[in-house]
Amino acid sequence: MTAADTADISPIARVSAKAPSFGERITQYGYRALYRLAPRAAGRRAADAFGFTRGYGLPVSDRVPLGARAMQIAGNPDIDRAYRWPGGAARALLVHGWGTDSSSMLGFVKPMQTLGLSVVAFDAPAHGISPGKHTTMTRFTRATGAVLDAVGGADVVIAHSLGSIAAISALAERGVRPRCVVLIAPTAALTGVLERWAQNDMALPRPIVDRIYAELLVRNGVPVSHWDIPARGGALDSPVLIVHDPDDPVVPYCEAQRVSEGLAHATLEPMPGCGHGRILSDAKVRERIFAFVKQHMSNLEERIA
Structure with a gap:
């Protein structure tokens, strides 16, 4: 064999x-x-x-999530649509982790809408409805950037696991400064x-x-070491909240510690007992994220969409 x-x-x-x-x-x-x-x-x-992305064996559905509408994403060969939930002119972008899809982040839609934000999510290349079963961090980052371009930037970014690298890298490449960023169980570096x-x-x-x-x-056009949150996000001056289970069985807690030390305005809060995937649905985690976003959106004036 x-x-x-x-x-x-x-x-x-x-x-x-x-x-x-x-x-x-x-x-x-x-x-x-x-x-x-x-x-x-x-x-x-x-x-x-x-680069395999289908390890969880998740069912794939092309149904538009409840309350959202599909929006076209132009100029990217790997994804052609995202989902947008209505709200104010301020926007929140949700970036899922490796091997899952946008459905894993749906628990943050309603809280962000409650704060007056419209919400955008998408299935990364070779995830969810996006075709394929293998991808690279370069393609993940480019897709994230394409969504940012399509919606005109983001005021809030919430990312999970390896999606944190794609989110921070896309923000850095475009010089986008969100009002705040939330990284949930982030991986510090692809290496x-x-x-x-x-x-x-x-x-x-x-x-x-x-x-x-x-x-x-x-395949990536850059070395694996390029995909490093402290290196890519060194110039990011947005406040960043990092939440991570100290006993996370998938991504070690030291990864979150390294991210916290490498970003200028980051705060790391341990969330014991939440695991790696379950942390997305944990009530206290959602409450903490809601409070953090509310704090940093409180002075935001409505923009013309």
């Missing part, structure tokens, strides 16, 4: 402390066998697995995600990992 015969395992979709299953051990063997025969092919195949996945989840030998880095450089 070669790696080409094995199943994809998403880099962010499984608990890192879990022992590898029989199928995952077979996958690890497949990569090693393929590397001995064709090192470059092994690197490409492993890079495919790292850490790759290293944990390759070493802990896949047990890949170093030569294959190095091949992944080389392949992702080709």
Whole structure:
């Protein structure tokens, strides 16, 4: 069996402390066998697995979410629409994490509308209704930027997990300064995600990992190290709230600590017992985010849309 015969395992979709299953051990063997025969092919195949987005097996529906209307997104080859909920001229952008879709962020729609904001969400490339099952951080970031362009910027940005890198990078590329930003269980850098996945989840030998880095450089157009929140967001002067479970089983708490230390106006608040995905629906987390956004929107005057 070669790696080409094995199943994809998403880099962010499984608990890192879990022992590898029989199928995952077979996958690890497949990569090693393929590397001995064709090192470059092994690197490409492993890079495919790292970019896999359908690890949760979520059902896909093209129905427009309740209360929203679909809006066209022009100029991006990976996504063609977003969803917009009515509100005031001020806008909130919701950015989901890797392997999920916009439905994971719907719990923030009503609270943001209550504060007078219109709300926008979208399915990232190869997520939800967007076609494909593999993507890159470059494509995720470009799609986020395309949505920002389509709606004329954002006053509030709320992002989860790996979506935090895409959100901060898109804001930095466009020089957009939101009134405030919320990062929920953020990953600080793509390098850490790759290293944990390759070493802990896949047990890949170093030569294959190095091949992944080389392949992702080709696919992204920039090195993996480029995707780093403190580096990309160093000039961001918006207030940032970071919420993260200290015992998050998917993204270590130290990632949030690094983000907090690297952004000029960031506040980190631990949220024990919320997990990585469940944190999005936790009542106290939503209340804290609502209070933070309300504080920073209180002086905002209505703009002409």
